[in-house]
Amino acid sequence: MNKLLQAKTSFTAHSTPFAALCFVALVAGGCASPSYTITPQMQARAASENPTPPTDDEFPALDSAKWQQGSFPSLEALRTMRTGMGKDQVRGLLGFPHFSEGLAGVREWNYIFHFRTGAGPEYITCQYMVRFNADVLTHGMYWKGAGCADMLKSAPAAAKSIATVQPAVVPAKTTLGADGLFRFDGRSLADLLPEGRHKLDALAHDIRSSVRSVNAIKVTGHTDRLGSKTYNEGLSLARANTVRDYLVQAGVPAQTMQVQGKGESEPKVHCAQTRRAELIDCLAPNRRVDIEVFAEK
Structure with missing residues (x-):
């Protein structure tokens, strides 16, 4: 312990202020490695x-x-x-x-x-x-x-305040199949397929051009029942977050966006196939992302 203290004292005494600051940050934050690709x-x-x-x-x-x-x-x-x-x-x-x-x-x-x-x-x-x-x-x-x-999961304050002063509006709901949006088991922006990017670009254009005032946009991810409940909840939320991020990049106001992951809890279909490949195909409608736009046209 004394040797460590002596080493630290020697470093801070004989190093530049910048180097000493880096050493303190290193000890405090556990950030031992430099940036990497x-x-x-x-x-x-x-x-x-x-x-x-x-x-x-x-x-x-x-x-x-x-x-x-x-x-x-x-x-x-x-x-x-x-x-x-x-x-x-x-x-x-x-x-x-x-x-x-x-x-x-x-x-x-x-x-x-x-x-x-x-x-x-x-x-x-x-x-x-x-x-x-x-x-x-x-x-x-x-x-x-x-x-x-x-x-x-809470709605942003701006969206909440708008919802309290604006009249209720009927949401326009768009459902995008996850199999067409993401690579297998994918969830990040890097996992979006070209077909999925095209669909999101079209949706962002429709939101920007066809409505006068957006009150809120709810993005909800869903999975099938394969895999653990915890994993499916995390996957559905990650996919919903990725869709939200892509729409924001495409010009949809970030402050209106609400995101949630429902995992496997709200299936559209129930399947009993015993062969895994057939079961995966049957459960495809459950793997989806729902986008509801609450707006005045």
């Missing part, structure tokens, strides 16, 4: 993994945090989180982790996030864990705290 193959590996979620006991104790005050995160930043993201990208959205995670080979970052519950100073506190795979890309994001995960 993320390839589609690496992202595909991260998307294909299905790690076991942590138990509440696996989250670090709040009083062990390096920065115990935590922070008030941007909901949009949290909604942008995906599998297949590098540490630089996560740090750009969420900042440095609030716990001292280590120096090298760090595979887990932990945060303390607060969310306002009203106009006053009241808020709830949540813990957020980001886990990285062997390629040092995100392959799991987890919450600890009652109602914490639901914060990301």
